[in-house]
Amino acid sequence: MAAIARTRNADAAKSLVQDLCPGPGDSAHETGAAFDIPALDQHLNGGMCSNALHEVRCSLARDFAGAAGFALGLAAQFGKRDANRILWVIDPAASVDSGLPFPDGLSEHGIDPKRMIFVRPITLQDALWSADQAAKCGDLSAVIFQVKGNPKPFDMTATRRLMLRARESGVLVCVLRQSGAEEASAAATRWHVEIMPSEPGPDFEHGPGQARHVHTLERNRHGRTGQWTLTWNPEKRAFEDGISKTQTTHTVRRIHAPADRPDRPAEMGQVVDLERAS
Amino acid sequence: MSARPDSPPIAITDTEKNAVRIVAHEAHAARLGIFNRQSLSDARALVPDLECHARDRDADHELLGSLAAWCERYTPLVALDGDDSLFMDVTGCTHLFGGEESFIADIETRLAAQGFSVRTCLADTAGAAWAMARHGTGRIIARDQHAQAISALPLAALRLDTNLVTSLGRVGFKTVGCIADLPRAPLAARFGTHLLDRLDQASGRQDEIISPLMPVAELAAEKRFADPIVHEDDIKRGIALLAGNIIALLERRDLGVRTCEVKLFRVDGEVQSLSVHAANPLRDADRIAALFHERLARLHTDLDAGFGFDIMRLNILQADPFNGGQHDLVEHKDAGDSYAALIDRLGARLGTDRVLQFSFADTHIPERRFALVPISGRDGKTDPDQVQLPGPARTPTRPLILLERPEPIDAIAQVPDSPPSRFRWRKVLYEIARSEGPERIACEWWRDGRASLSRDYFSVEDTQGYRFWLFRHGLYERETTRPDWYMHGLFS
Numbered sequence: 019m020a021a022i023a024r025t026r027n028a029d030a031a032k033s034l035v036q037d038l039c040p041g042p043g044d045s046a047h048e049t050g051a052a053f054d055i056p057a058l059d060q061h062l063n064g065g066m067c068s069n070a071l072h073e074v075r076c077s078l079a080r081d082f083a084g085a086a087g088f089a090l091g092l093a094a095q096f097g098k099r100d101a102n103r104i105l106w107v108i109d110p111a112a113s114v115d116s117g118l119p120f121p122d123g124l125s126e127h128g129i130d131p132k133r134m135i136f137v138r139p140i141t142l143q144d145a146l147w148s149a150d151q152a153a154k155c156g157d158l159s160a161v162i163f164q165v166k167g168n169p170k171p172f173d174m175t176a177t178r179r180l181m182l183r184a185r186e187s188g189v190l191v192c193v194l195r196q197s198g199a200e201e202a203s204a205a206a207t208r209w210h211v212e213i214m215p216s217e218p219g220p221d222f223e224h225g226p227g228q229a230r231h232v233h234t235l236e237r238n239r240h241g242r243t244g245q246w247t248l249t250w251n252p253e254k255r256a257f258e259d260g261i262s263k264t265q266t267t268h269t270v271r272r273i274h275a276p277a278d279r280p281d282r283p284a285e286m287g288q289v290v291d292l293e294r295a296s
Numbered sequence: 297m298s299a300r301p302d303s304p305p306i307a308i309t310d311t312e313k314n315a316v317r318i319v320a321h322e323a324h325a326a327r328l329g330i331f332n333r334q335s336l337s338d339a340r341a342l343v344p345d346l347e348c349h350a351r352d353r354d355a356d357h358e359l360l361g362s363l364a365a366w367c368e369r370y371t372p373l374v375a376l377d378g379d380d381s382l383f384m385d386v387t388g389c390t391h392l393f394g395g396e397e398s399f400i401a402d403i404e405t406r407l408a409a410q411g412f413s414v415r416t417c418l419a420d421t422a423g424a425a426w427a428m429a430r431h432g433t434g435r436i437i438a439r440d441q442h443a444q445a446i447s448a449l450p451l452a453a454l455r456l457d458t459n460l461v462t463s464l465g466r467v468g469f470k471t472v473g474c475i476a477d478l479p480r481a482p483l484a485a486r487f488g489t490h491l492l493d494r495l496d497q498a499s500g501r502q503d504e505i506i507s508p509l510m511p512v513a514e515l516a517a518e519k520r521f522a523d524p525i526v527h528e529d530d531i532k533r534g535i536a537l538l539a540g541n542i543i544a545l546l547e548r549r550d551l552g553v554r555t556c557e558v559k560l561f562r563v564d565g566e567v568q569s570l571s572v573h574a575a576n577p578l579r580d581a582d583r584i585a586a587l588f589h590e591r592l593a594r595l596h597t598d599l600d601a602g603f604g605f606d607i608m609r610l611n612i613l614q615a616d617p618f619n620g621g622q623h624d625l626v627e628h629k630d631a632g633d634s635y636a637a638l639i640d641r642l643g644a645r646l647g648t649d650r651v652l653q654f655s656f657a658d659t660h661i662p663e664r665r666f667a668l669v670p671i672s673g674r675d676g677k678t679d680p681d682q683v684q685l686p687g688p689a690r691t692p693t694r695p696l697i698l699l700e701r702p703e704p705i706d707a708i709a710q711v712p713d714s715p716p717s718r719f720r721w722r723k724v725l726y727e728i729a730r731s732e733g734p735e736r737i738a739c740e741w742w743r744d745g746r747a748s749l750s751r752d753y754f755s756v757e758d759t760q761g762y763r764f765w766l767f768r769h770g771l772y773e774r775e776t777t778r779p780d781w782y783m784h785g786l787f788s
Contacts, residue, residue, distance in 0.1 A: 080724070082786065084788050087696055120696065120697065121666045122686055123695045123698070123785070126693065127688070127696055127788065131685065132654065135653055136651075138652065139646050140646075140650070151638060151641060155637075213761040215760065224730055226730050226755055226756070227730075229788055230761075
């Protein structure tokens with residue numbers, strides 16, 4: 019395994035062991051930063067660790083902008099402090115229909131587009147290699163690796179290597195998985211992002227207000243999962259609690275309407291369990 | 297071409313003035329009566345089973361180009377001339393091969409081994425060498441002897457067109473020597489100054505500048521191998537050695553490498569070239585070698601070593617003044633992990649056009665507002681500070697993700713300028729709950745023409761909360777009767 023062969027000293031080997039079997043002594047390596055949302059920080063043992071691998075995924079292509087916004091928010095709020103460049107690696111499969119970050123939109127999101135670097139390799143192997151090299155570089159604040167679906171070469175070993183690199187260099191590495199399923203990985207946290215109707219602003223109530231998303235913490239190294247509604251504040255470059263005082267807080271996962279057919283027929287009756295005749 | 301005695305000879309034909317003529321043939325075909333410029337029907341009458349191929353000028357030119365690249369092993373100044381000849385400026389190069397005799401012999405042997413039949417001539421001037429190679433017999437013309445050497449050659453040896461040669465022949469001038477000592481003014485008056493130019497170029501009274509195919513490197517280091525090398529490790533070791541050699545030269549000139557290339561000369565005439573680019577001037581042999589390692593790692597399957605490489609050359613194509621270079625004594629930071637090193641490494645492996653950053657343009661059309669350009673290629677040509685970017689906003693007016701090109705949607709909207717009430721995008725129907733707009737962005741008539749359409753942008757939110765940036769292409773009744781709708785971006 020390449021990840022083991024490349025560890026140079028005993029410390030790194032030890033950290034690999036800790037990575038394989040997470041335990042209470044693990045947090046010594048991590049530099050965490052709090053969300054300042056008590057319920058969330060409690061789940062994460064004090065906050066997001068910035069020198070680690072995190073994963074943000076969305077199930078549908080149209081959710082991609084929300085997931086990208088969350089990943090960029092994480093990079094801005096929890097990225098390495100003494101560096102300000104964000105490197106974005108685009109998997110060739112993802113670049114077909116997902117579009118590109120728009121500089122004006124990035125700027126309004128609180129990210130300086132002049133500080134962003136994009137890497138667009140031709141093959142997934144090159145994309146993985148680029149993400150690996152970038153995660154090693156301590157002059158970056160964060161690395162975002164955009165990947166589509168669950169490609170086979172991006173497996174447990176690859177994520178574990180990214181995790182190790184992040185821990186050594188102190189760079190926040192974020193996997194942005196577009197239309198992908200849940201998959202076991204070495205990431206410290208995995209988030210699923212879903213859209214939620216916005217809360218209308220005070221000055222123009224018929225227009226779209228401030229965006230809110232439902233963030234489901236699907237995997238957490240500290241054990242507890244949960245679901246929160248968050249909004250991104252681009253002025254403070256921080257996430258805020260997005261639950262309004264007026265609306266209910268219940269969120270349900272919707273069943274999406276079929277894409278290319280009419281809506282499903284209404285249920286015609288109740289299915290009852292009949293006793294067997296014989 | 298080597299003779300194939302048991303099979304019919306091969307000839308190359310070309311159409312000249314509506315007649316198909318032979319322009320090249322195998323050597324042993326001459327015994328059967330085939331000669332150049334013979335018409336094809338005559339040749340077929342002599343040799344009925346003559347194997348004919350039409351001339352492919354592009355392929356010829358490509359072959360000559362690759363031959364020229366290979367000839368850079370002798371001198372960096374190689375120029376193409378016409379369809380079938382090369383000029384090489386070998387001033388100061390022949391002693392490296394043990395004198396002019398062995399230099400010419402080396403060229404002839406190696407090209408003959410590749411299957412070419414060549415005529416070479418080494419002379420003081422390009423014109424004299426051309427004349428002797430085409431129309432004479434000598435291979436080397438001694439210093440200052442070229443005027444006498446070419447005097448017996450026909451006038452065509454001066455690179456004149458056939459009409460001029462014919463009209464000179466009519467007045468009795470057959471050889472170069474006939475016109476060499478004539479009064480110049482009447483000659484120019486009757487036959488034009490071109491004749492005198494060619495005569496002067498051949499005799500050395502006028503300098504002739506050949507234009508080399510490749511730019512001459514600022515600095516170069518070269519290694520020749522007695523045994524051709526094949527293995528990747530040997531190539532890497534050779535590159536490291538050359539990089540080490542060139543550092544001393546760079547230090548003396550206080551330069552750092554920006555662009556450099558390694559040329560690998562294969563024994564059978566192929567030349568492979570790998571080039572790498574550094575974002576900042578570089579003067580570290582290990583880092584230069586490491587960039588080439590990435591380059592090799594990317595294409596080691598495409599790099600065909602064949603029978604091996606016998607010459608390896610490192611050319612510095614671009615070097616800039618080297619500044620800085622003082623290391624931090626307190627905190628030792630590995631230079632290989634810095635941002636600049638990362639960009640160089642990514643560029644070397646993936647190609648510099650794959651590592652990108654934004655460049656901005658001062659326009660309102662969204663897709664023209666930015667471009668992704670190679671990081672190393674910008675060099676401060678466009679100043680990003682000139683363009684005003686919006687500040688952070690809680691309710692954004694511009695989408696976070698812009699689609700590569702606007703995608704048409706089926707929208708139902710009230711005329712003339714309401715936002716759509718529902719639309720279908722990528723087969724999915726969206727009901728709109730909130731919308732804001734329109735924001736009108738007029739076309740750039742100075743680029744697109746007066747007939748191009750305005751766009752009315754709306755930011756809309758559907759009932760589930762998805763937020764899109766749509767536009768109507770064309771103003772209703774003022775520009776078009778059936779405006780189309782397009783999806784252009786997604787808000788976060």
